[in-house]
Amino acid sequence: xxxxxxxxxxxxxxxxxxxxxxxxxxxxxxxxxxxxxxxxxxxxxxxxxxxxxxxxxxxxxxxxxxxxxxxxxxxxxxxxxxxxxxxxxxxxxxxxxxxxxxxxxxxxxxxxxxxxxx
Numbered sequence: 682x683x684x685x686x687x688x689x690x691x692x693x694x695x696x697x698x699x700x701x702x703x704x705x706x707x708x709x710x711x712x713x714x715x716x717x718x719x720x721x722x723x724x725x726x727x728x729x730x731x732x733x734x735x736x737x738x739x740x741x742x743x744x745x746x747x748x749x750x751x752x753x754x755x756x757x758x759x760x761x762x763x764x765x766x767x768x769x770x771x772x773x774x775x776x777x778x779x780x781x782x783x784x785x786x787x788x789x790x791x792x793x794x795x796x797x798x799x
Contacts, residue, residue, distance in 0.1 A: 682695070683695040683696075683780070685772070685773065685776045687756050687769050687772045687773065688756055688757070688758075688765070688768075688769060690752075690755050690756050692748050692752065692756075693748075694747075694748075694773075694776060694777075694780075695780070696776075696777045696780035696781055696784070697780060697784045701747070704746060704747045705747055705777060707746065708742070708743040708746035708747050709743060709774070711742075711743075711746070712739045712740065712742065712743045712770075715735070715739045716736065716739055719732060719735060719736075733761055733763040734761045736763050736766060736767070737757060737761040737762070737763060737766040738761075740753065740757060740766040740767070740769060740770045741753025741754060741756075741757050741766065743770065743773070744756050744757070744769070744773075756769050757769050
């Protein structure tokens with residue numbers, strides 16, 4: 682079983698599993714839409730604080746949607762540290778990209794088997 686460890690939490694993550702891939706794509710697309718819709722807070726301190734909370738909630742929701750309720754808080758913590766949430770999200774994206782690169786190479790080798798067996 683493929684896993685990813687983020688902030689000391691080990692999670693099952695196989696980006697080549699169709700169900701996991703579907704959850705991942707839906708969750709990250711929804712997060713990107715939420716983050717894209719956020720307005721710049723400018724110098725407004727209250728809006729900056731709220732933006733950090735919104736970013737963290739969006740990232741935690743990604744983990745909850747992929748791995749189950751409560752995972753976002755386990756991975757990112759109960760506070761709303763924008764740095765910790767961004768780092769966790771970046772680790773997930775990096776692992777997804779790594780697995781997809783490996784899958785692409787494996788698929789190319791797999792296709793060669795068919796070409797060579799004709």
